[in-house]
Amino acid sequence: MRLPPPFPDELLLGRLIRHVTASGESAGALAQRLFGSARTSIHPFLTAGLTRLAESSREDAEVLLNRQTLVPLFLFYLPSHAERLQALVLGDDGAKALRESQIPSFGSGHSVCLKWCPQCAQHDLQEYGVTYWHRTHQIPGVTACYKHPVLLQRVELEGRQRVIAGLLPTCNGYPRPASGIESRVAVFSQNLLTNLGEGRLQIDLGTIYRYRLNELGYITSGGRVRRQSLLRRFALEVEQYRPCPDAPLLRSQDDYRYISELLEPGGSHHPFRHLLFETWLFHEADKMLGYRPSQAKPVLAESRTGESHGLEQRCLKLLKEGRSMAEVYRLTGKSRCYLKRLATQHGVPLNLKPRALTSELQQRIIRMAKSGMHREAISKRCGIGIGSVEQVISSEPGLVAWRKRCHWESKRRRCRARITRYRQRHPDVIRKVIKEECNAEFFWLYGNDREWLQQALPPPKAAVGRARPL
Known part of the structure; x- marks a missing residue:
């Protein structure tokens, strides 16, 4: 079986849709012949079973993977999952391939859609006589067209079967203009995906991020990141990016974790987070891929x-x-x-x-801390601040763990005593009433001392049902 020849930047799922649209073959019959099951659910941009599909259509599986899916993007940004993800995509297990891509872990695996640009659809209709789905438009988080400064339109794929006859982009609709950052991210993503389609690349992203940030003045001489100034500038740059379900943007102006995680070596993050950050940091994909730091030694992470x-x-x-x-x-x-x-x-x-915290006073603080005395009480007795007391306690090996254990034992004694006294005052009480009257103690013991609680509670009573009328 031959599929229709691919158009420039066409998605593999789009070729399957064009095939069932032109041939009249049902999607179930096509899935049965290509993948061995009529119930196979084909992911729009992480299509699995490429080896079997390539043999049926007499094509090269590597070409299908690199130029008609978004797998190269995930291989590039998830190097620790790359080998297994590629093997699963070439194989027949689409569910495992989706999990290996980490999309469900990123919180973006619940909505599956196809995106298109109305102006691209109009051009394709004039040039090729039919509209088709562009692969670059499907990059998660990208909301604008890489050719035209307009927003992409989207259609949700709610059913299990994604190969739907006649499901092609339309030229209808009024194009809405995209913001500058949305257009720049789209152009950056398209250039990067084109380069990745030529062959697999391996780059230590965390290291080159630090090199580039150091050139821009966001790294101190000690190797620390100036996170406040960096985040202010980055947040100002991307604030015009419209939120969408598959675009993990900054949560707030103080979302320092967004930047810190990207700089960690070997991290596993949503590809769009890298695309957004790299667009701001390098402006062009070619510049990022061919980046050569100006300094001789790398800027190491502080951790x-x-x-x-x-x-x-x-x-x-x-x-x-x-x-x-x-x-x-x-x-x-x-x-x-x-x-x-x-x-x-x-x-x-x-x-x-001043020399208030002498060695004698430190020993006195340690003795009172070992007895279980509260920090505030120690502070008042010794005439020093609570911070100094906490410093002495934390510097004594094992003392912090000992105090935590003492506080836990004290809490357990209080909760046990509360349950025991209540049972002594109400010997005929049932479990439900104890749980209501001693709610906090009941649930603390249930989570931390359940065995004692089960022994201390009255035996459960058998449920008594209503008598049915004759």
């Missing part, structure tokens, strides 16, 4: 275990040399609170003014 340990040892060395905390702060960038806690943990003496 590296080895680097943190080395910085800690350097701080300790400087403190043991008798340097002042102000000087150590200037040399390392670590705060006074961090330096005080580090010195206390390792027994390094500090010459501080």
Whole structure:
């Protein structure tokens, strides 16, 4: 069986739709012959079973994958899932391929749609005599046409069967203008997808993001990201992007996590988040793919275990040399609170003014903390701030865990006593009444000490039904 030859940038599902439209063959019969089951549900842009389909249509499965689906985009942005995703798409398990693409995890797997541009449809009708579905229009989150500065129209595919005869783009409708950022993201996405269709690329995105941000002045000399200024500028740039179900945008002006997660090495994020950030950061896909940093050494992430340990040892060395905390702060960038806690943990003496928190007072605080006394009470007795008390407690190994355990045991004793006393006062009470009258204690014990609760409660009574009238 031969499918209609593909038009430029045509979606594979669109070719199947054109086939059933022109040939009159039912979608179920086509799915039975190509995929072995009439109930096969074909995903619009992550079509699976490509090896079998290529053999039936005498085409190359790699060409179908790289130039008629959006799989290359997911292989590029999800390198840890790439090998398995490609194998599943070439195979026959579309459900597993969809899960491997992480779309359901991103919260974008519930709505399946097809998008088109009315002006592109009009051009295709004049040029080829028929409209067809463009692959680039289907990129999740993209809302504008890469050729025309207008918004895409969309149709939801609610049924299981997506190969619907006659389901082709229309030229009807008034085109709505797209914003500048929407058009730029569409052009960037189209250029990137075209490059990815030529062959699989592997790029450490987190590293090149940091290189580029460093060139723009958003990385400090210590390798930290200036998140506030970066997010303000980025949010201002993308605020005109219209929200849609498959476009994960910034939640607020303070959504620092949106940026921080993209800079983490090996992260798994929605492709649109990368496309939006890269459009702002590089402006052009060719520039991003061919990016070569100007500096010799990469800007490392601040959350590296080895680097943190080395910085800690350097701080300790400087403190043991008798340097002042102000000087150590200037040399390392670590705060006074961090330096005080580090010195206390390792027994390094500090010459501080005022000298209220002496070693004798620290031992007294530790003794009161071990007895279970509240931080505020310790603060009042010792005449120092609560923050200083918390610092001493956290610097003592195992003390925080011990206090948490004591508080948990105290809570359990209070809840047990409440249930026990209530049962003593009401010996004939049933479980339902205990749950209503001792609600907080009942549910705390149910979640933390269920075995004791079941033994302490009265035995359940058998339900008594109504007598039926004769």
